[in-house]
Amino acid sequence: MQENYDVAIVGAGPAGISAACVLAGKGIKTIVVERGEYPGAKNISGGVLYGHDLAAIIPDFVEKKCPVERNIIESRLWFLSKSGGYSLSFRDRAFYEKQAFNAFTVGRARFDRWFAEQARAKGALVVCSTVVTDLLRDSNNRVIGVTTDRPEGDLKARVVVLADGINSPLAAKTGFRPEPKPSHIALAVKEVIELPEEIINERFNTETGHGVTIEIIGEITQGMDGIAVIYTNKNSLSVCIGANLSDFMESKVKPYEMLEEFKQHPLVAPLIKDGQAKEYMAHWIAEGGYEAIPQLCGDGYLIAGDSGMLFNALHREGSNMAMTSGRFAAETIAEALDKGDFSRKTLAGYVARLQNSYVIKDLKKYRRFNAFRLQHHELFTTLPRLGSFAAQQMLTVDGVPKKEKQKAICKKFRKEISWGSLIRLLWTGWRSVK
Amino acid sequence: MTAKVEDKLFLNRFRVDENPHIRIIEGNVCMEKCENQPCLYFCPANVYRLEKDRISVAYEGCLECGSCRIGCPNLNIEWRFPTGGYGISHKFG
Ligand SMILES: Cc1cc2nc3c(=O)[nH]c(=O)nc-3n(C[C@H](O)[C@H](O)[C@H](O)COP(=O)(O)OP(=O)(O)OC[C@H]3O[C@@H](n4cnc5c(N)ncnc54)[C@H](O)[C@@H]3O)c2cc1C
Ligand code: SF4
Ligand code: SF4
Numbered sequence: 001m002q003e004n005y006d007v008a009i010v011g012a013g014p015a016g017i018s019a020a021c022v023l024a025g026k027g028i029k030t031i032v033v034e035r036g037e038y039p040g041a042k043n044i045s046g047g048v049l050y051g052h053d054l055a056a057i058i059p060d061f062v063e064k065k066c067p068v069e070r071n072i073i074e075s076r077l078w079f080l081s082k083s084g085g086y087s088l089s090f091r092d093r094a095f096y097e098k099q100a101f102n103a104f105t106v107g108r109a110r111f112d113r114w115f116a117e118q119a120r121a122k123g124a125l126v127v128c129s130t131v132v133t134d135l136l137r138d139s140n141n142r143v144i145g146v147t148t149d150r151p152e153g154d155l156k157a158r159v160v161v162l163a164d165g166i167n168s169p170l171a172a173k174t175g176f177r178p179e180p181k182p183s184h185i186a187l188a189v190k191e192v193i194e195l196p197e198e199i200i201n202e203r204f205n206t207e208t209g210h211g212v213t214i215e216i217i218g219e220i221t222q223g224m225d226g227i228a229v230i231y232t233n234k235n236s237l238s239v240c241i242g243a244n245l246s247d248f249m250e251s252k253v254k255p256y257e258m259l260e261e262f263k264q265h266p267l268v269a270p271l272i273k274d275g276q277a278k279e280y281m282a283h284w285i286a287e288g289g290y291e292a293i294p295q296l297c298g299d300g301y302l303i304a305g306d307s308g309m310l311f312n313a314l315h316r317e318g319s320n321m322a323m324t325s326g327r328f329a330a331e332t333i334a335e336a337l338d339k340g341d342f343s344r345k346t347l348a349g350y351v352a353r354l355q356n357s358y359v360i361k362d363l364k365k366y367r368r369f370n371a372f373r374l375q376h377h378e379l380f381t382t383l384p385r386l387g388s389f390a391a392q393q394m395l396t397v398d399g400v401p402k403k404e405k406q407k408a409i410c411k412k413f414r415k416e417i418s419w420g421s422l423i424r425l426l427w428t429g430w431r432s433v434k
Numbered sequence: 435m436t437a438k439v440e441d442k443l444f445l446n447r448f449r450v451d452e453n454p455h456i457r458i459i460e461g462n463v464c465m466e467k468c469e470n471q472p473c474l475y476f477c478p479a480n481v482y483r484l485e486k487d488r489i490s491v492a493y494e495g496c497l498e499c500g501s502c503r504i505g506c507p508n509l510n511i512e513w514r515f516p517t518g519g520y521g522i523s524h525k526f527g
Binding site for chain 2: 037038044107167180181182236245253284
């Protein structure tokens with residue numbers, strides 16, 4: 001491995017591989033270093049990817065046999081109390097006609113491997129089973145390569161792309177960005193539950209190849225600021241639940257017990273009935289938002305994807321931001337190579353690209369969203385409970401006049417949540433996403 | 435309710451690094467200074483377990499989320515990635 005490269009990329013996730021595809025496509029000598037046994041071995045996501053950002057890198061990804069599980073045609077939102085809840089869903093023909101592959105599910109172990117193959121085909125070297133343990137620097141503190149855990153594993157490169165994801169002991173050690181605060185992280189657990197394809201089609205009211213996503217908040221996260229999702233794959237369901245790490249640290253809730261309880265919820269249990277659990281995983285989600293984005297470049301290096309906190313928690317968009325930031329990093333590096341200048345000043349073109357794109361624009365728009373959720377735990381406690389109570393009362397046919405029911409509902413609301421705090425919730429909520 | 439995390443971990447493919455990638459720095463901090471011992475709860479793989487006089491670390495089942503590294507209120511955990519290629523390997527992801 002003791003060779004010199006133009007670019008060394010840490011991590012073969014969507015950010016790193018996107019950068020590698022673009023760089024290698026331009027004939028730039030690129031190496032990707034991945035700690036997993038194969039790309040994707042360490043990675044999880046709910047599993048939704050976005051065609052728009054992938055097509056900017058591999059335009060014919062469908063023809064190239066990208067391992068798509070299901071093309072998403074319907075999105076559901078659930079607001080759940082312990083015993084029930086509200087459901088809202090949107091489906092449109094456009095999502096399987098002219099906008100097919102707008103969003104689709106994947107298993108990351110398969111997708112990341114496929115994606116890395118595309119980079120290899122373009123000429124990038126992807127080395128697995130290798131941990132980057134430190135950065136090499138010159139006497140002026142410029143980054144000039146990486147150290148790995150292989151014997152004689154130093155790699156020199158003119159630019160290093162840090163695409164090592166949100167959990168980065170490398171950042172903690174070298175300080176290229178600070179360790180995230182527990183309140184900027186969600187800890188999520190995921191189970192993959194196998195079911196026959198036809199059963200999934202029936203339960204989700206879809207045709208073969210079409211899929212549904214369900215995003216869920218409410219009492220399911222046991223009072224913590226959190227979210228659960230259920231996504232359909234070809235013959236399995238991805239069931240994830242997670243909450244803010246600072247909430248976990250205080251609550252004494254065990255993630256796997258929360259997952260089990262979620263699986264028994266009356267809206268969830270029928271969907272997964274008779275399914276076989278196949279895999280159990282855990283991962284962080286980068287929820288710090290705009291305020292937590294570190295300095296994204298320095299002399300000799302750039303940070304892309306989750307490692308740079310580029311994640312939109314409200315719309316669960318992370319893989320797309322990873323791909324697009326990886327592509328922008330590569331375009332900037334190509335310019336820097338032309339100039340022969342890898343200083344922070346030149347590499348800052350990367351930040352400008354991000355700022356002019358949806359990536360930073362969206363993160364800026366939702367800059368208050370993380371704080372909003374953390375300050376309003378009633379979203380995960382009182383509100384779903386009261387909401388369910390109200391609906392259940394109104395739908396119970398028991399001879400009680402509706403006016404009396406309404407009074408009882410209002411009384412309960414007033415007792416448990418003041419109008420002032422409800423108005424504050426709506427106002428700050430609106431401000432956090434407007 | 436008792437969900438058995440061992441049954442869940444049993445589904446996974448691990449290649450165990452003989453060299454532990456997690457170490458508690460000061461054992462007595464756990465027993466004397468850490469009132470809530472949150473690692474016993476938030477770790478999704480139940481790696482940390484309370485023994486009579488110490489916290490034991492079953493690092494073999496670690497899911498590599500990183501939570502204990504920043505979630506230990508005393509920053510009393512030394513944590514690195516398992517050696518390249520070791521640790522968990524997702525089949526589906
Ligand atoms: C439960 C969950 C659900 C999610 N759902 C969605 C979703 O539905 N849609 C969506 O768009 N996003 C989702 N996300 C977010 C999405 O997964 C991330 O935004 C995305 O994976 C970021 O890509 P990345 O390339 O920046 O990082 P990663 O995918 O984390 O890749 C980083 C890579 O670097 C490697 N690595 C790290 N450190 C080193 C090192 N020192 N040496 C060598 N290799 C190293 C890792 O093994 C890994 O392969 C979800 C995340 C989670 C946890
Ligand atoms: S949280 Fe940290 S200090 Fe407390 S018991 Fe666990 S490892 Fe020890
Ligand atoms: S990294 Fe995650 S799974 Fe591993 S020991 Fe720490 S908290 Fe547990």
